[in-house]
Amino acid sequence: MNEHSTPTTNPSRAVRLETFGGPEVLELQEIPAPQAGAGQIRVRVTAAGLNPMDWFMTSDAETGARFGFSLPIGFGTDYAGVVDQIGDGVTEFAVGDRVFGGALSRAIADFVVVEVAGTIAVGGQAHHTPDGIDDNTAAVLTIAGCTAAAALAVVDLGPGDTVLMGGAGGGVGVFAVQLARLAGARVIGTGSPTSADFLRSLGAEPVTYGDGLADRVRDLAPDGITAAIDLHGSETAQVARELGVADSRITTIAGQIDGITPANGANAVPGTLEEIARLVATNDLRVPIAAAFPVEQVRAAVELQAGRHVQGKVVIEL
Template sequence: MQEQNSKAVRLESFGGPEVLGVQEIPAPQAGPGQVRVRVSAAGLNPMDWFMTADADTAARFGLSLPTGFGTDYAGVVDQVGDEVSGFVPGDRVFGGALSRAVAEFVVVDAAGGTAANEAYHTPDGVDDRTAATLTIAGRTAAAALAVVNLGPDDTVLIGGAGGGVGVFAVQLARIAGARVVGTGSATSADFLRDLGAEPVTYGDGLADRVRALVPGGVTAALDLHGTETVHTARELGVPDDRICTIAGQVDGVPAANGASATPSDLDEIARLVAASQLRVPIEASFPIKEIREAVELQASRRVKGKIVVDL
């Protein structure tokens, strides 16, 4: 039988967008306990280019050259290995395939459960582009919100509210009943309002602007970008155990990432999307041949919502 080839984004060296290229490689095959997915869309995340930027960082994620790119995917099961239950060819699925999602085919464990290697059934009413944005950002937002445990009596300050994780965190916080104040640039104010956040411009004087907006004070904070929101929250009197970071680290402040979330978190996010209770803004989509341009936009950190690569 002639070997089937497929397109995939590959890196022969670590670095920035300039090292990304599309190659023809042998199509992966599903082994025992695995399913192969014909990918239709792959969502990008900052972690994609961060963990392939240099050899030391890549090694922390278990990556070696040559390697693929991207983690979030959505598509259709087209091959099922032995000892698999719950999936059949033709099932629409989404999930995570660590640093190999921007490819025509990915193989994942049917009984996964980690963002690096998993498949979930895509609910009716959720298109593949949207499904391809859920795994990393949705897991991370859910994990961060679990740390601060919001309720209707809370006012939460969310730093980086318009980014890929932020769009989920803002809406999930509102669903939990909290009032949300979201930081962003002056040009993102209307975007943040549409999500359900009260916008405030980041930068010098942030604490004073938050006090003016919320005289009663904030009770919790999520820093989804660096550490500015952490220090502002402390200045506003928020205790460390009600602050959470995902990108920066501050002594005494808990951190969260997608690995902290549970499979039920992702199921619930997909259900909310299907029920039109949570929406995922997609700023741009690119064909696979324009992967460098897609990653350059992602790395600019000026994206409102998500970026998707179409396959």
Template sequence: MQEQQKGRAVQLDAWGGPEVLDVREVPVPEAGPGQLRVRVTAAGLNPMDWIMTADADTAARFGLSLPAGFGTDYAGVVDQVGDGVTGYAPGDRVFGGALSRAVADYVMIDPADGNAANEAHHTPDGIDDLTAATLTIAGRTALAAVGVADLGPGDTVLIGGAGGGVGVFAVQLARLAGARVIGTGSPASADFLRDLGAEPVAYGDGLADRVQALAPKGITAALDLHGTETVETARELGVPDKRICTIAAQVEGVPAANGATATPSDLAELARLVATGEIRMPIAATFPVDKIREATELQAARHVRGKIVIAL
């Protein structure tokens, strides 16, 4: 009897922080009907990865149980195609989402599922796998947030958390829509934000005064990608709630966005923009899979400019 192939996967037996993450040898599954097996080459980290595995209540809301995997964004190559799957063949480069199981040598995907956390998209020429692994969660979320704000020429938008994974996409999408962008960040991130096309402003006490000094005629929209400071500032400056959007906090009267509301065609268009160089995603750091704890600690500190990617 032939021995079953083995691969690596990051798993956890208890909810908690980076200290519960382990790299293990696991059996490689066979693609069943309607499934793709993808050989993962890169997995991008997001705040939601460690947030949803931090405690039992949050994990339950995402349908997770122990033992669990880790990470959602992936890129790689189709390795095996199950019966009934069309549009994919072994050797095709793909990227997408695999909820809390992406940091592994292999992931199983049901491409007909239509679920943002179980999807595969063809990777366009011009995008390497490290970059493709940053697109799904942050890209979907940025697309949804910019869509809620309905940005266009004549808008001046304040983006809170502009240097993070979602912020990097949101700044560039807003600029492509014709909006002027003011982005919050630490003083050390000012040059990084300018390079993206945003006018930097330091977060913290006095934010409204600093924004008003940059935009004496006012701002017309705001995206709060971190907490509520940008929401409060936008309201203080007279922005109506319907033109404010949050992704990480719920504020009564303010619309919230999440990546599930972005369509596959939206994500395909974002990938095209990255492939053509109209949008770029800076990669702050790349780690081998055996350094998953260190990578997650760095990501969880929330001071990274761009994205952290695990190479497999």
């Protein structure tokens, strides 16, 4: 680290897993504070956003191995905070800068070290937080924002499109609905009956998921739909096929269906997060925060998020 770094705080806290499993295995532990090396910055994390991938990746040993994890391991990927230490050679950031980004399965901690030239999966990444965006909001932009943008890119939405969006009120859905509307598309969003008003507030026309979905969509869009984004499983994608949508204009983020290209946030084009942050800062994109928990209540927060019925995003505050 260089002379502009602040003194090390030691020990520090981090949410860790000593064994793979559900929310019950999450522990808030004291660990040595990480130090920024060359080409790295250390961020004092103030807020971390939860995503389904967080608990899915660490749910069992087989899944963890697919992501290259070995125990013990941290938890959470989205974060926001303030740079408090910079390594040699870093010119893009300074101590005191507000930043947000992603660091795979290690973000819910007092400090996270990220590579200035890294990626979310390898080394972590950081972006400057624009004025006008609070840390709780910045902390939920990375995974959901990139995934939503990647999904829209797969189906290439534009004016004149009518898109059926499954799971439209979830963490990715709140971004995908609004980005689709900004692209000029009409959005029909699936959800439970109790989510109808929330979906309307995002700009979607609500439709109840489950048996009979195809008929309900026909009633809403007698001229047909032109694209589909399934943010939950495979029901929406299968219904879109039934309604005559070409596979090239259907995408999923959770379900795998032969012939349909899945969307991956890692494939979002460069500049995606900066553009999403700009839209949030100018109030053109609204980010609903469903709940915020202190880090000591991380298990309860993950249980809520894992229920998959949260309208918006869940935040951990540090």
